Amino acid sequence: MFLGLDVLSSQLSSWKDKALFTPGPLTTSRTVKQAMLRDLGSRDAEFINIVKDVRQRLVTLGSDSDDYTSILMQGSGTFGIEATLSSVIPSDGKLLILINGAYGKRLLKIANIHHIPATELTFAENTQPDIQVLEQALQSDSAITHVAAIHCETTTGIINPIEEYGKIVKAHKCVYIVDAMSSFGAYPVDMKACGIDFLISSSNKNIEGVPGFSFVLAHKEALLAAKGLARTLSLDLFAQWEGLEGDGQFRFTPPTHSILAFHQALIELEQEGGVVARGARYKKNYEATLSAMQEMGFQAYLKPEDQGYIITSFYYPEHPNFNFQQFYERLSDKGHVIYPGKLTRADCFRVGHIGRLGLADVKALGSAIAKTLIEMNIHISEKNEE
Amino acid sequence: MFLGLDVLSSQLSSWKDKALFTPGPLTTSRTVKQAMLRDLGSRDAEFINIVKDVRQRLVTLGSDSDDYTSILMQGSGTFGIEATLSSVIPSDGKLLILINGAYGKRLLKIANIHHIPATELTFAENTQPDIQVLEQALQSDSAITHVAAIHCETTTGIINPIEEYGKIVKAHKCVYIVDAMSSFGAYPVDMKACGIDFLISSSNKNIEGVPGFSFVLAHKEALLAAKGLARTLSLDLFAQWEGLEGDGQFRFTPPTHSILAFHQALIELEQEGGVVARGARYKKNYEATLSAMQEMGFQAYLKPEDQGYIITSFYYPEHPNFNFQQFYERLSDKGHVIYPGKLTRADCFRVGHIGRLGLADVKALGSAIAKTLIEMNIHISEKNEE
Numbered sequence: 064m065f066l067g068l069d070v071l072s073s074q075l076s077s078w079k080d081k082a083l084f085t086p087g088p089l090t091t092s093r094t095v096k097q098a099m100l101r102d103l104g105s106r107d108a109e110f111i112n113i114v115k116d117v118r119q120r121l122v123t124l125g126s127d128s129d130d131y132t133s134i135l136m137q138g139s140g141t142f143g144i145e146a147t148l149s150s151v152i153p154s155d156g157k158l159l160i161l162i163n164g165a166y167g168k169r170l171l172k173i174a175n176i177h178h179i180p181a182t183e184l185t186f187a188e189n190t191q192p193d194i195q196v197l198e199q200a201l202q203s204d205s206a207i208t209h210v211a212a213i214h215c216e217t218t219t220g221i222i223n224p225i226e227e228y229g230k231i232v233k234a235h236k237c238v239y240i241v242d243a244m245s246s247f248g249a250y251p252v253d254m255k256a257c258g259i260d261f262l263i264s265s266s267n268k269n270i271e272g273v274p275g276f277s278f279v280l281a282h283k284e285a286l287l288a289a290k291g292l293a294r295t296l297s298l299d300l301f302a303q304w305e306g307l308e309g310d311g312q313f314r315f316t317p318p319t320h321s322i323l324a325f326h327q328a329l330i331e332l333e334q335e336g337g338v339v340a341r342g343a344r345y346k347k348n349y350e351a352t353l354s355a356m357q358e359m360g361f362q363a364y365l366k367p368e369d370q371g372y373i374i375t376s377f378y379y380p381e382h383p384n385f386n387f388q389q390f391y392e393r394l395s396d397k398g399h400v401i402y403p404g405k406l407t408r409a410d411c412f413r414v415g416h417i418g419r420l421g422l423a424d425v426k427a428l429g430s431a432i433a434k435t436l437i438e439m440n441i442h443i444s445e446k447n448e449e
Numbered sequence: 450m451f452l453g454l455d456v457l458s459s460q461l462s463s464w465k466d467k468a469l470f471t472p473g474p475l476t477t478s479r480t481v482k483q484a485m486l487r488d489l490g491s492r493d494a495e496f497i498n499i500v501k502d503v504r505q506r507l508v509t510l511g512s513d514s515d516d517y518t519s520i521l522m523q524g525s526g527t528f529g530i531e532a533t534l535s536s537v538i539p540s541d542g543k544l545l546i547l548i549n550g551a552y553g554k555r556l557l558k559i560a561n562i563h564h565i566p567a568t569e570l571t572f573a574e575n576t577q578p579d580i581q582v583l584e585q586a587l588q589s590d591s592a593i594t595h596v597a598a599i600h601c602e603t604t605t606g607i608i609n610p611i612e613e614y615g616k617i618v619k620a621h622k623c624v625y626i627v628d629a630m631s632s633f634g635a636y637p638v639d640m641k642a643c644g645i646d647f648l649i650s651s652s653n654k655n656i657e658g659v660p661g662f663s664f665v666l667a668h669k670e671a672l673l674a675a676k677g678l679a680r681t682l683s684l685d686l687f688a689q690w691e692g693l694e695g696d697g698q699f700r701f702t703p704p705t706h707s708i709l710a711f712h713q714a715l716i717e718l719e720q721e722g723g724v725v726a727r728g729a730r731y732k733k734n735y736e737a738t739l740s741a742m743q744e745m746g747f748q749a750y751l752k753p754e755d756q757g758y759i760i761t762s763f764y765y766p767e768h769p770n771f772n773f774q775q776f777y778e779r780l781s782d783k784g785h786v787i788y789p790g791k792l793t794r795a796d797c798f799r800v801g802h803i804g805r806l807g808l809a810d811v812k813a814l815g816s817a818i819a820k821t822l823i824e825m826n827i828h829i830s831e832k833n834e835e
Contacts, residue, residue, distance in 0.1 A: 273704075294680075
């Protein structure tokens, strides 16, 4: 008797998890997940000490100066972004947002819902926000008090020059907020050199933890200025920091297991050689992916000089048989999860390069894609048609 | 060579986790934690199906009617409460809050920060909010559109009569919001019989999952009326529901591992015999705890008829040697975590009865407390002094 494909596929998943070529949640190490096999009291000394160590390690990843601190915030990365915007901009402030993708737009959406005066500079999704335009905007509008930028815009995978923006932002004495969700832990960042006052990322990105919270690295002086400004209770960044600094506890129940996993992930990041070594591994994943995809005839959406090694957008192949949902499912059934596109003007899908994945996984993905193209009877380049 | 106590204690913790006699995070089953040893793509079919099953099981725990739905919300229980209050009360609405403890006060704090018109009826912490007073308030203030009550006020462990409040709330055609954080899953609740429109609880309470998200059971009609009312992006209850109902996905990264654990926890709740059987186990824990504590001379804060079987507040013993911090640490070093008090007018500590704990654990706690009292040279009753 033969089992149906559905049954086989669900049995497969109980053997081995699929490789996640996504922007997160990611494939994590076995030991990171095993760190969750414990129940700790959230107000007990052992957990408090772990939180303290996590916060200290995060600060060190962003700066070697005592001027910075870190805050953990329950929820996804967006919760951390909303916590920051809704907690640090006073009602008489004004936020300028650099936009070249969906995550920049999300900042604007958050500002709007909280009635935070905001203005935007929007650029094409395949273009870095222009430094001259930023400078002109700050010169012509002295009401602007805060500037927000995205480091790696996950919409496309483009890397924006946050250090160059920072120099201009600081020259105009504005507070500088950077959404480093997809870049932190894989691209070295120096908070001081970049002039960053608030940097936001999350537990399930390049640190290779599991989802459950976001974190904010903050310049202490800028954070102290945020006291009493929050527009919500749960997402009050200053109050959260005050609690963590006070008795070391969260104000509200922390995701204890996710934090245990993250602590282990930070140790493993150090063991791998820190941010530089991790970035190098991801870059190899990216290069191998790009080369395999180009070999098969796929085209990347971005120019190579703008493209980061976090995630890459590929155009849908121009072939009548191509159907993304089918392509996705066939790859997923083979054990490889890719990611849909998020572009407004081009049909793309995305392949992530981050998480506990290496060249063997990339090679397996390439083979699965080649096989899937054959199954779907898609020929996208002369190379494949020869 | 002898190891110091600190070292021994930290070695102990690596053998076996402490028993958590707290209101959560709780001691969970081995199998619930093991369910987290997987990395699933948050937009992949397997995870989407698990979320669907979790949501359906939650609805069934609150009602057998199709009129109800459920929403999962990232963050702790307070995030779910804030999501509800800030998403379902229009700017021309008015909220009445029944308060007899810290969690009732928190509702008021949330309403205030969102500028939601709110009024309160505050009662002593050892007293259930009075039904007559509620009725009079609704009769005398026709501007009130929403009423919020706490089921188990974790401050003391008191159980408030939410069904009786509900009858009055519904007679006045108000929307009824119940914070069932500490009671749901251990006290049977019938959403329809109680007239509840929104009920909030969290993953790390009586379902015995790990922390990471809250959930809301909602009357569909009341939820549909909340469209566009949200005051935040992340905590928009309606938009979250719309996403889950649409493509089955979270709007923003879900805590995938916590949800896998919760799914397993829901299956184990069913295996134990559902809410009634679980409540019965907790009640036995409570009775055994109370009896052991009274035997040692401790006094419960509440009258037995008001006391629930979730958590019990005990007065500090009147003895010059008693110091809560020391008492707590000595118990923690012996492998038992209790909880500090939260009362405004009485010195109490709390002992929880929930989580994957049974009579053997309660007995071990009793022995540890007896031993600790001897170590601290505390004699609190004639019984102990005979």
